[in-house]
Amino acid sequence: MKKLLRLAVLCLALAGLGWHTTSAQLAMVEGGIYSKANAPIPGLTVSLVHPVVGRSSPCMTNAQGWYVFHNVPARPEPYYFEVYWGTRLLYRNTYLVQGPRVLLPKIVL
Amino acid sequence: MTTFDYILLMLGGCGVILVLGSMGLLHKGVIKLSTASSKEAVSIQFKQTIRVTSHYPAIALFIVGLTGVSLAAFMAKPSTVRPLALEGNIKARDLSSVRIEVTAGLCATKPATDGRVIDTISPQVKEVLVEIKAPGCNPESRKFGTKEIASGKAALGDIVLDQKIEMPEVSPENIKPATVSLPPLSAPGGFN
Known part of the structure; x- marks a missing residue:
């Protein structure tokens, strides 16, 4: 009986550990945004939105038009990727975030 | 609340109990200030640096209790961050x-030479x-x-x-319609 109890506790602990490791998977998402003249666009507000996880903290493109999100929870469903000029929506598309590093395709506006 | 908070709470609680207890014992006459003798002294020593000796057990209990309360209050004081x-x-x-x-x-x-990061x-x-x-x-x-x-x-x-760079023209083909209700841009960020 004691052996069974110990086994059950061990199984529960392993299951908990497994759940913890899968739920803690975070990805780095990055990419660049350029004009039609192929010039990087700085200062654009970039955001990732997910129906379950919610909206990311807004990130702004740097002088090279580059943006980086550091801790994006990996999800089986795609994220909505939005680009704003101030508060004006310029771009929206869906992308899957899986794996430790995700490089989104070059966006030309 | 963290474990440290619980310890602080217990320390403060013990201090209050000691203070009130010593006052109660004095009030009931279990211990008396007048019956103090030079032979029966209560001594408290901390790391061979601080030593408190009293011939009045009630006062010693009172001081220990008060110290506990003061220490808990001092440690629980939030650190002051200067505004900029x-x-x-x-x-x-x-x-x-x-x-x-x-x-x-x-x-x-x-990191250390083997790649581990151990730092405080x-x-x-x-x-x-x-x-x-x-x-x-x-x-x-x-x-x-x-x-x-x-x-x-x-x-x-x-x-x-x-x-x-001037603002690009807003092209509807660049904006994929959302099939679900999305939180507004002003919504607090959940991750980054």
């Missing part, structure tokens, strides 16, 4: 879209970076060190954001 006042003037075509991001640099550390950092702000950003403009930044942080004042000066 930012002052400056920004010139940009659209001031409503200007965003000022402030990040605090705590310290830098290095003291969370004290040693550097403050202020970045001024606007759409289509190259970002401007100002860095402030310990001197400005200690003075509590950070002068940004005059900052001119030059419009490098």
